[in-house]
Amino acid sequence: MDKPQPLSQTREQITTIDNDILSLLAKRRDLSLEVARSKEVDVRPVRDTQREKELLARLVQKGREQGLDPHFVVQLYQSIIEDSVLNQQAYLHGRANPETQKQQYCVAYLGARGSYSFLAANRYCQRRQVEMIDLGCQNFDEIVQAVESGHADYGFLPIENTSSGSINEVYDVLQHTSLAIVGETTIEVGHCLLGKAEAQSGKIHTIYAHPQPISQCSRYLARHPGIRLEYCASSAEAMEKVQLSDDPGVAAIGSAEGGALYQLEALEQGLANQKVNQSRFIVVSRKAVDVPEQLPAKCTLIMATGQKPGALVEALLVLKANNLNMSKLESRPIPGTPWEEMFYLDIDANLNSAPMQTALKELERITRFVKVLGCYPSESVKPTQLSNHQLLIEPDTLKQQQQQADTETEPKRHSRAFKQLTSPLQVKHLCLDGSQRAALVQFALPQTTTGLDNLAKELKSSGVQGIIFDGAGRHTDTATRLAAAARVLDQFQLVTIVAIEQEAQLSQLAPFADILLLRGNQMFNQDLLEQAGRLNTPLILERNSMASLEEWLASADVILGAGNQQLLLCDAGVSAFHHQAGGTLDLASLVELKEVSHLPVLVNPSYAVAPEALSRQVHAIVKLGADGLVLDLDTLPQALVRQMAAQIHN
Template sequence: MIDTNYSLEEIRLRLNELDDNLLKLLSERRKLSIEVAKSKVETSKPVRDAAREQQLLVKLITNGKDKYELDASYITKIFHTIIEDSVLLQQVYLQNLANPQQSRKPVARVAFLGAKGSYSHLASRDYFSRKNTELIELNCDQFKEVTKTVESGHADFGVLPIENTSSGSINEVFDLLQHTTLHIVGEITQPIEHCLVATKEIRLENIKTLYSHPQPHQQCSEFLGRLSGVQLKSCASTADAMQKVQQLNRDDVAAIGHAASGKLYGLQSIQSDIANQTENHTRFIVVARKPVEVSAQIPAKTTFIMATSQQAGSLVETLLVLQRYGINMTKLESRPIMGNPWEEMFYVDVEAHKDSESMQHAIRELIKITKYLKVLGCYPIDNVKPVMPDLGE
């Protein structure tokens, strides 16, 4: 129990000490996670061990309740984050072993949409920070410029948003994937926290012009529909929108962006949580000129495109192939084939390693029954699905 005679300042000092100890222990735990990855190299065991994770959570919940008066929900939430971090650390370690040429590069040239503070910039920063890779940032005005910059060799990687939980698929990026020679080598899913930013605190009814990228306009359509007399203006990125507001320096303009990014441009948040959905996430893909090798010990995703015949049931036939080999499909998107009226290209994401026996069998069968098939990439799955503890009755 805490001595109630402690002053507030003394309690805060004690809390600071405990927080520092927690950071030290988390650092030690991370180092041990790498040692676990090293042992799995020798034993060829997969990174995920669902049974072990479940046993760990049950033990922690029991001890937390019996010894420390901590509730199950609190412990589960904390250790899901810790376990996710451990899994991602181990994946990076194994991927570096599988791709030694890339792991020896401490710096990467990365092309993305917008300037500092755009959502693509935030995704790029977070993705490569996991790999302890510094960025040489190459800002682009269009998605097509991102792919061209990588294809030409001026960038090592490109980061592109491909789908959002609110506004759906980003069609322009899907269309670019039809024609590019690049390979998908990674993915990252980011929470998108839209807010209104302005040069100073202003009333919503005073806003006359609102700047942003078209995607945030769609994702915040319900909130924007409640604003009267506001002119929506599109920019190349959310960062460009915030730059525009900074340059205009007027009290009747605002932008949609991220609160932390707004501070880069001297802007402040005047309204938060304006997206249609509370859980608003965007999935980004990472593209490069060469494919990556994915360790067989890591949960992998394979993305491919295919064109089927126009006969009835031809798409169903392809999906039955995946079902027959027990391959879980997580995405199916259709896009028109330019120059071929009424014909479509299908984009497919599956949870499978490209070189696994089941996936190789499936690809061979799909090639026989489709007009066209191309694997765009095989890469580690970013989303670490949490294992829920089995607490019995």
């Protein structure tokens, strides 16, 4: 056996290769800007998805010849393509707005250097290759005032987070300013426990943090109930307090990058509830900007619909009639007018496009108030995907089924063309017939039934009709636990629903359930869908957070085609960003679902909506025609769950 070369020599070779890779990536980026200059002349769209697919397919094949995994190649080049797209967009947007082209921007943001707002602003300026003069502010009002007064060119406002949801204070500020939204950016939020070099994570007794990171790291903090929390105005303030303290038992929650500015080290990483945690920021300025037609654009507007039945649905149908996609819907109370709300909408369209102009005129006619807050380039770059066949992992049988589906001319089984009236569902005391709504509550299957009877009684009195037991298949004594729990629920006329997370659990748990809930992570599992379709047990199909409406309904058709017609759909949120595991409620899809499908639809807002906004969102869910609500008792306070369960019946 040949003796390997010295480790130091191998590492030097790797370093040389890494330097070459970086040099080539920089050259590739320069060439992508040449592409942007060409597109500026020819007025062609920034993205050519067909070319991207051809590029990925060629690279996958080339990589396979050199022993590289296809998924690795696709993931790598998706990031490279995203960087290229965003740089081309920044160039073309700057060319269309020459008055914004400066050597430096003064940017107002929340906190001080090292805060997440600072990192977002810095990234925005770096992509545009301008120097940033930073202006740290104490609150959102101060940011807006700095821009309104001319002390800052731009203001950065965090608008939503994939873990904690929308930031309501920012929406409230937007109601009362004349500033225009001119851009957006999204950053990864890697929450770390930051302390001094001599600190030990096991000896931390006090944590300084902004309320948003505290909310986003609630599960980590719940595992350390002895640690005292100190709220700060920003993550930067939290890190500064730790830096100035002589106590090694204090720490802050913030980013490793920001902590380095305060000589702090990451004692623990990955504190956020979700593995992928991102924050989206909007950029506000005194003057609106023009968005070239070849750039993907987003419009944000606010409207008040008035207090008449179906007013919100009527407004949303205007968007559908003009083929406009609504990517976000948020409601906030109107000060001084109790029980009335202002709605914020993000629409994927250019303000100057004919469909958007037509929709605005119609909305002006049917609403009490409507105002465009801004039109700006969208930085949500949806990654180009290759099919399983192109990755050479698609089974021949699945390919044949897809080809057969592509040539199918009969109405889809989920569609109103197949069945005009909404399909009723009757399970024990739970009845969904289009005139009633269901309230379901989910929580982890308890170890014993001690206290379950009292909880069941309280939930029943609030209008809850069924309990979803989560994680049932993870225990060795599942059968005993489920049987005992089901007997308790039956005493209170509550339906027993069991969540299925793996294919093997289907036959194991079905005998103990009145209804089976197929989790979203199994939505693409063809074998599981067909097996479930052959059961006589009613089913709930949860939407995968990365699935389109069409993919969700296609999975439903697999179940219906196998024979089981007792099917409910459940939407627990879709990804707001392309790397996200779960994010915002897709209320636009709810409207479309009720129009195109006869299947009853449940909505689970537990993961996508902050607790303080839940009441307003449930109000919107009911108004949009949902057939029921699912609430997670493990993540929401019991009093709030009972309140929302009662609200859906009112």
